[in-house]
Amino acid sequence: MNMESSFKVHQTKSGSDSLVRLSGHIDENADYTKISLTGIISITFDMEGISLINSSGLQRWISFIESIPENIKIYLSRCSTRVVNQVNLFPGFLGGKDIGIISFAAPYYCQNCDCAVNVIVETLTDFKNMDAITPPQRRCEKCHGKLDFDGLPKKYFLFLNRKKQPAA
């Protein structure tokens, strides 16, 4: 390995469910060997801390996802905008599996405060009508004014059109 990886894994278990917090760069040095899949039936990856995904990282991530046994249900939560962009660009990011995306960051802008903010939205509750996907309404935490979605909805929510909602 050519340098110390910025990629970090923090895994916790609750019965047969596992939560894995990933952070740093999903790149050529990302190492998933520390993740234990023993005795679990579901695994949720918290992706909020992912700051970069490059093409080599993508290759390694897909190999890892594919290696997870079929009897383990996979979820992604709090996907950063970097992760959403990659899922949109590369459908293979999900390893060809029915991975539930529980929640993800969406870009908004507050006109009053004149600042951009990423807001976590929930797939199940914020996108009930998957036939007409529109950005959920949100308010600014500082001024409580209405936030504007700061992107192209058709492009940003593309992955929702490809997927079913995660099971409740």
Added chain:
Amino acid sequence: VLAENQKYHLHVLMDDDDDFKQFLQNHPSELFAQVIGHQDVNSVIKTAEQDGTAVCVVPYHLFSNRAGSLEKLLHINSRAVVLSREDISKAIDILYEFDQIRHLFNIGGCLCAHHLLLTLEKTVDRSRWGFHPYLASPKEQRCCEVTSYPDQGLLLHDITACAARASTLSDLPHLITTIASELLMNAVFNAPCDPVTQEPRYVDRPRNETIHLGPAEKITLQYGYDEKSFVIAVSDNFGRLTRKDVIKNLYRCVQGGDNQIRRETKGAGAGLFMVANLANQLDVHIDPGRMTQVVAVVHLSKKQINYELGHTSINFFKAG
């Protein structure tokens, strides 16, 4: 603004109601444009045949009804800059279908006049190649040499910090760092070749392996920003990249499917596709056997939507 001795002919084929006419009217001193209707395409062909320096800007939507004429135009004038109103995937389709197109701008949203003008200049003036012309009034710019692959980690850290100074948009530094990571990886692993066999030296090496580049193999990284754009340029000394290879690679990725991210090779073959999607402009400069410089331009804005609506463009410049 072009100097008097840099004047060239710019023929713009467009419909009467085209927004581009407005753009030209807003930049009369920069673009010495002769706006003509598409019904006059044959006269443009005649002019271009007579004047080797003519540059034509062609709205792509005219291809459908004037395909024969415009294809002929492109054949006699490889400097044509084609404008379209499509997304980046469709742009890649267009470049795949028409291999005579070297310059394509998608202007669905807003168009950066400086970068269109620079592209036009570069088609007729080799001295405008390189990193520096991209930044109209640089606020910060760096140049460094990459001699071993471990350098990459520290360089990316510096680029992230520079991008954070350039924009208040929190996602932008990560986006720019991703672009830099891909361009560096491509240059280090794909460019260097054996001087005798001409075979690539490192293409089959794992991407997490240390690579020490030889003196002739060093990579040059330049990056910086001005008021409007962040620019990253990565150059090698080999000039092995071709338009055909780039477009073939991008086209495979656009098709999606199982082969979108290669699994059987050490490289994923998806880096340039990522860059083409993240950057507003991807320019490839090729001096065969001597130099390849890949430049990515990202428009700076306070809002994500403005970056999304900025033009997307892919250009190929070849020496000789």
